[in-house]
Amino acid sequence: MPADTRHDDVLPGQQYLNLDPGLYIRPEVFQEERARIFNRSWQLMGPASDLAQSGQYLAIDIAGIPVFAIRGRDGVLRGFRNVCRHRGAKLLADGAGKCGLIVCPYHKWSFADTGRLVQAPWYGKDPAIIPEDWPLEPVSLAQWRGLLFAAIDPVESLQDQLGDLPEELADEPMESYQATDTATVSFDANWKVYTDNFVEGYHIPGTHPGFFAAIDFEAFATTAHKGYVKMTAPPKDGLFYRGKWLWMWPNWTLSLFDGGMNVSRINPTSVGHTDQHYHFFFADTAPAAEEARQKSVQGTLAVVREDYQVCVETHRNYAAGAYTSGPLSGRHERGVQYFQERIVQALDV
Template sequence: SEWRGLLFAALDPKESLLDQLGSLPDELADEPLETYAATDQATVSFTANWKIYTDNFVEGYHIPGTHPSFYAAIDFEAFQTTAHPGYVRMTAPPKDGLFYRGKWLWMWPNWTLSLFDGGMNVSRINPTSPHHTDQHYHFFFADIAAETSESRAKSVQGTLAVVREDYAICADTHRNYAAGAYTSGPLSGRHERGVQYFQERVAAALGL
């Protein structure tokens, strides 16, 4: 199925694509996605379960300790995470010089979309085993002139630098889980709304 220039595939779909997208079409209704051209792609891998990475993506409290440069480039006190039908939205006002526009989206079950000025990236979180995940990134920009290649490269490389910092902490978390000493506890209503939404969707999909 196709939606706004993005292609989706499902081996055994349980619902239509629009039903799965939920409120996302309204969220992105004013974004000119179709005007962006595909420019770059990258696949990056890490040794952790895909759900650990997703838990990490849909909360922001790890940012100060994991992403010091990114933390310095946003108004972290205004960082917000909200859950909506089909997706989780994270927002923070960016400071001067940040390539991100200040909105990051994760969509059920395994893809993300992050906005730049004049562009975006999407990623597919692809589990290859219970202990390993590939993340496939695609980058899109409105301006693909040679004169603006440096600006585009900053967005691409900046994105990959941030996510590689996530991979390190996810691998550590995976090893801690594998040790068998972890005991689950309550989730924070303020900081982990996205985590709760994701985990509830996973549990429902598994019939738990």
């Protein structure tokens, strides 16, 4: 089935099976994913507002490859690999910050915010270093609705990758939300195990009893669209979520609150370890609203931590050879089918 086909139209009686568990635990598959998925796709970095001023930077890891974006003195936003051209040391620590020259902590090579090599102290003159030969390696950047994305070797534009998402969120006042909180949470499982989990609500009754009690689960719906999966459920009184959760190819999410949202990037650091990086945005950033904001932040993190335990155990079963592929629910696992079809297409397996 083509990657951009909606899955509402699966033929009656057609059975889909879960992916081969070997695709989740083999190191060579992770290397292929790094080359064919993470290097070629647009990766969510965070709020563009973090780089509004000259010298501000944002550094992230993309499946083990460090990159950063920086606002130059000339006002231009540029992206680079976060790797010194001398001996490969990491230049800037992950996260947001501000700097003048970009100075390597290893041998003190320094680079301008344009990527130009400024100096290589104590290098010597036999032979002399030619600065023009050793600029930082560039990375592509693009913005959408206040969010900044980076791509190492993109095969399509950000707009093409987003598919029909802009239409889905056209009426959401995303630009009115301000970035307030960040969080990184980690777990020992393959990134696809967690993504399979995120794009379906079938697990909610068993994994999230509190969440289950706070929604009308019988009305939970999952649909796959070009570039994203949408999950909806009517919330009951008191739930901080608004009842709409989105996952976008290949590895980022967006969930809506009353007066805000969160985004996350599901980032593998190895075949068996994943970091999930969260940014939270709210319309009301006044001190009086801090308690309400923290209810959404801490509530989100509590729900995802419940997911991690089952994902870790699932990964262990895959790695032990204890599991063979089982059937996917036509009612609840359309999102899993869509994600896995995109994986198969990207890896050509």
